[in-house]
Structure formats: C-alpha cells, structure tokens
Amino acid sequence: MRLLGFGILKGMAVTLENFVRSYFDRDRRHHLFTKEYAWEPGAPAEVLPARADTTVTAHSRNFPILLHDGADPMGGIRCVACQICERECPPQCIYIEKDYDEQGKYIKRPAIFDIDLSVCMSCQICVEVCPFDAIVMDSQFELSTANRFGGLLQHRDQLLKSNEYYHRIHPEEARARDDRMAQEKAEKEAKQAAADAAKKKAAEAKAAAEIAAEKSKPEPSAPTAGGAA
C-alpha cells in the first residue's frame, strides 16, 4: 500500500520546483512577474506596442475611429454619411446626420457623427460593412473620464484620425487596406477608361455610320434649295 500523503507531497514538490525555477528560468521570469506596461525593457518583440502611449499590442482593437487622408481632417474625410454602419451596428451606438450646403444640396460628408463608447462593444461590424474604408478600430484603451453623462460620447472631430495614425497602430492591417483600396481604384479607373473608350468608339462608329448614311443619300435637299433660290 502506498504511503498516505504521498500525493500531497508530490504536489508540493511541484510548487517548490516552480518557486525555485522562477528565479532561474528566463522564459518563466518574463511570464511570472507582473509588469505594469508591456513595453518595459526585456519584453519580447511581438508584444511591443506600435506606439509609446498605449498598453496594448499592434493586434488589439478597441473602439472605432474615422479616417481622413491628408492634413485637413474635414477636407480628406472618407466618410460620406451613407449610414450603413448606423443601421448595422448591433448595440446601436452610432448616430449620423448628413451635411448639406446652403442650397440644401447633400454634400458627401457627415454633419454629426457620434459614437457612444459606453455602449459600443468593439465588435468591428461597422468596419466590415463600410464600403468606403472610412471607419477602423483604434487601440487606445486609456479613455477614462470624470464625466459620467456623455463623457464617453465621442463626436466627429474627436473621432477623426489620420491615415498615418492608423498605419502606426495597425501597420499590417493598414498596409493591406491601402493596397486593396489602390487596387480597387485602379480597377475602377481601368473599367471607367474601358467604358469611356467603348463609348468613344461607339460614338465614332455612330458618327461614321451617319456620315456614311449622309453620303449614300442622294442629297435631295440641296438641289431643291438651289432650285428655290
């Protein structure tokens, strides 16, 4: 028969081994000690954040932001206020109003674009349904506010971030998105060019046919006109 208490001693040997190894095992040393911020010296390269003011890695997602191209946020805003994300948002945290000029004509940008971060559940559905690549996920987690009512309600100008910022926080994803957008644009332009060429050709063909038709006609009007004159 086995010694009663042998299993307990065996388990305690495991905890003792872990305790001793934690001082000597390099891999364990990194994982066993709590670090306040992941970018402390000694952290492996893949957990290092893309920028210095966040506690997260380049893969994390948190809340949506709006993207703009160029330096002027409202000049280069990609959002056209189509309201697809507002409709698709599962917890209904997006509110959009379209922008109109003095004549009441819809100019393709949002007048109001609000996201209530206290409602948002970071699901990324808005990013997926956006046909204009205007909305992407941020990885900023330090958002606490003293204002309980509306402190986390982000408005359009707070949400607008540049494409360069996006490249900084999610480099791989941003590059893939830019490549896809460039490709789509090239395809669209090629299609447009092809359509233009086809239109031009058709117009030319039509003009040629008209000229041919004109030529083949016996030109009855000219002699009549001449006769009348």
Add this chain to the structure above:
Amino acid sequence: MSAAAATAAASYSLVRQPAMETGLLEVSMGPHHPSTHGVFRMDVRLDGETVVALKPVFGYLHRNHEKLAEGMSYLASMPFTDRLDYFNSMTNNWAYALAAEQLLPIEVPERAQYLRVIMAELTRLVNHTSLVGFFLNDLGALGTPLLYAFRERERILDLFEQASGARMMCNYFRFGGLRCDVPEGWLARARAVVDAFPRFLDEFEKLLCENEIVLARTQRVGVLSGAQAVNAGITGPMLRASGVNYDLRKVDRYGIYERFAFRVPLGSAGDCYDRFMIRLLEMRESLKILDAALRDIPTGPVMGNAPRVFKPAASETYGRVESPKGELGFYLIADGTTKPYRYRVRPPSFINLTVLEDLCVGHTIADAVVILGSVDIVLGEVDR
C-alpha cells in the same frame, strides 16, 4: 425532492424529542456567492449539513439574447454570440456560422476550415484549463492550481488577440469562412504554445490528481449514471464522464473533423473525479488534433463567396457543434428577409444544470459546491 424532505422531517420528529424542535434549514446560496461562478442562486434545504433538496434559480443575467437577434441582421448577431459562453467565443461563433451556412449554402475554403478547427481546439484548451483551475479552487485549493492554469490560458488568449483583435470577445467567424487571415508568424507561435502545453498537463497532474484530499472529496461524490445522463439530455464531457460515448466531432463530423485521428475519453464512475479527469484527458486529445491541423494547414483564401447581403429564403435549420461544455446548437427560422424570424440557442450548460438536484441530494453542502464546479456552467449561457 419534497417527498424526500418530508420523509427526513418525519423521521426526525420520531427520533428526536419533541421539545428539541429541530427542522430543516433553508439556505439561499447566491446570487452573489463565490462558488456559483456568476449570478446564480441555489435554494438549498439542509438537514444538518446534508442537502435534502436543492432548487437552482437563475435568470439574473438574462439579456434578451434571442429576441434581440430577431430584430437585427444575421451578421449583427455574431458578436452577441461571443457573449453567451464568454470563455468559448470561438466555438459559439462556429455553431452560429454553421447554422447560417446551412440556410444559404456557402462553401467554406480549405484554409478557413483548418483555422476553424485550430481555433475551436484552442478554445477547448482555454475552457478546460480554466475549469480544472476553478474546480480545484472550489475544493479549497485556493490560488495555486488556478494561477497555473491561467498562466497557460493567457498564452492562448494572446494567440486569439493576435488573430482576431480581442482576447475573449473574438467575433472571428463569418458565414463562409473567417473575418481575416491570421497574421504572419501566427502559426509558428501557435505551434510553440501547443508544443509547450503537454508539460503543463504533466505538471498539473502531478500537482493535484493524486492528492489524497482531492480524491476523498471528489470520488463517489455526485454520481451521475449513464442512463440518467441520457434521459436528462446531458451532453459534453459530463455525459462522457458517465461512460456514454457521444462526441459530436465523431457523430456529426462537422467541419473537417473526419480528417483527424483522436480518441474520445470516457469515464466509468460518473462522479466528480471522472468529470475532472475527463477534461485533462480531452486536452491531450485536442493537442493531437492541433498538432495535425497546424502541420497540414494549406495556404489560400479564408473567405468563401458569401453574398454581401445575407438574405436566405424561407427555411429552417439547426446547426450544432461540440462546444467544450457540450452540444451547442442554434436553431434558425428564416422568412426570406435579412433578419431571422426565430432564433433559438440550445445552451449546453443550461441543460447540464438540470440534474444538479439529483447529483447533490444526500451529499453535504460543501460537496454541492464541488458538484456545481464539476458541471462547468457559465451564467452568460445559462441565462442568455
């Protein structure tokens, strides 16, 4: 239960002197009790320390999941499924995607199939490591086993974050594939985690599986017979611990599970110890699947030719997967619009909870805590 209570009360009135006035003690355990793993209440009637009757009370975490899903598009429910069983968002996603893919036949590309299996098996590791940690925590082994388990779990959650952007609310599966491919170097990192995992299992088994106190507290406690388990509709590790060989990965062979060689561990006694050990054994089998999947995974797209607007014709479907807790099913009725007409979840931990009283009666109240821990419930899924 009331009959048993009545007999107990009657026998006592005969044995004890009338002047002593002993009776049954009613204890309301929960909803805020550390042993209930969430907001869950057990109305326990005790005779001394022995459980005479037990009534589970739940619904504190009800969030209207099913009705909400009927008011939104098919895709928009996907992130809500993450929040059912918040330990296993990947398998929840898979069950829902599987149901929806049957409504509108969409081919899932090969690479996506492999990644789905990898994610599901990693999820099983996450769930079972947490479970064994929490289970021993319930037994009174405070801290150490749970922290060892969470140390390993964290490595897998890092993998999830790198693939999907979030540790727990992954929202990674889509109808027809996955949202995005895994980043570069991810498969190598997953391989490193999988290769290091058996060492943790060996360590964990050495730590407490032979511990005399654990054996005394769990063996012959909360015995569930195979016939009773089948009768009550129990699924998952709890059913297999009672000796019934039923694993949807073998029975349904959904996804590409027929390509992997793995065994289904079975228990014999159906007690808490079997339910605990079966999880450790299942993790070893999951590692076999992961090993093969990470070796064979092809390159290619991860998204099939899914339509931009998901609008199935009027039909109904039931999709189910072997989630780490049991059979997780989604029943959908489509009416030809972009929203489901009816959306119903078959949650494994809710149905596994129905036999709780039968398991606990006759044991002490301290054992009831252990038995509840061995059932493996998550209140997000029980209450929906």
